[in-house]
Amino acid sequence: MTGPGPIPSPISRRRVLSGMGGGLAAFSAFTVLPPLARARGNIRDYRLKAAPATVPLVGTQGPATDVWAYNGGVPGPVIRAKRGERLRIHVENALPQPTTVHWHGIRLPVAMDGVPFLTQPPIKPGESFVYEFDVEDAGTFWYHPHFNSSEQVARGLSGPLIVDEDTPPDVDREILWVVDDWRLTEDAAIASFDRPFHDMVHGGRFGNTVTVNGRISEDLAVTPGERVRLRIVNVANARIFRLTFPGHRPWLAAIDGHAVPPRQFGEEDWLVIAPGARADLILDMTGEPGERFAVVDNSPEGIRYRLADLTYGAAPSAPAPARPAPVTWAANPLPEPDLGTATRLSLDMEGGAMGGLQTAMFMGEKLSGRDLARNHGMFWSFNGIVYPPMKYGHHGDPMFSFKRGESVVMTIRNKTAFAHPIHLHGHTFRVISRDGKPEPDRPWQDTVLLPIDGEAEIAFVADNPGDWMFHCHILEHQKSGMMGYVKVV
């Protein structure tokens, strides 16, 4: 991908292995069908090679940046399938350190979840791992390493994963924006990772350069009257984007890949999209030929960025007919939690600067906040527990254990001076309330942003057996205590 633009077609070869039709498929069914190939749908094969690369993040006029990338590009290639198909992704590690790949937002068998130590051994340099899973849900998802992720993601490892609906919404075209935030030196090199404590104890590794699809702001040519589906993925370590679309009134039509009744932006509205989260907008290009509009991250002065300019070309010869407002597209087959019988739990988040931990449990011992910071580099707790980074043979006890099929309502409270996007693996939850008020449309999400002092209730069915990470997606917080797992048995 280069700059904002249409999504390139998938690079996969479509392979028919389900044994129907042609002689070749029938023949191969009796030869060496791989053991995991008993898919319901077609298998789409991809290869990802994680390796050092050099890319023009700040444009071809500026110095190039040494990154770590999938298949040489930032972001990595679009991995794409239709709902019900099977993905098989061969991952090769050519990095100088171990890695794994996690498929963020995808409900899959735990062995394919890509969490080092918990669900698989890390993929060592020079080694490979094959991930294979069915995609049950349509939507906008993404992939990234889960090993040393605060460094590996910051160096450029991430990419989009798109699962097409059976009946996609009626638009003229689709645009994908992978938005990112980089901390670069003056020479456009990735700033060092030497002193992580400041980032850990504050809002994470905030950057100084915002990119869309791996480039600083560029023009996006649009046609007056066209209707676009804009998929946005925030792959930044720490930046919460607040996107405004001056001159336009987009509809928010999906959150974290899952359809919501389209809600139209008012003139002053912006889209809050936290690290890990995705949004699908339906955007009518209502400008006039020759007009130009900036899409801006409405962060405070000094850290505000222009992401792209919508630049209007000539009007089409046949003007586009006026269109009705977009309608909600089909829901994914998610299990509906039973709020009447649900197990109720709470999760309190504490720690960080301007507040800080008094004491917390760490590997079975009660330690002072000072001890945790100085001797262990740990700054955050969930329910009074600081979760240690995982290692071989040691990933501690689960935060919670659930019986398969159990409905759960969890109240998450942010008692810190920073916002935290909290992400659960292997499951999708409804956000049912915020700060005690029912949340409109109870959207399905896999990542929920807890503002400072905020509270949210999420509900889900613990239906996927295994050990599932539950963590803050500000990757420096994840590394310094805000990361545990839940067990479903």
Ligand code: C2O
């Ligand atoms: Cu996007 Cu645990 O990850």
Ligand code: CU
């Ligand atoms: Cu956090």
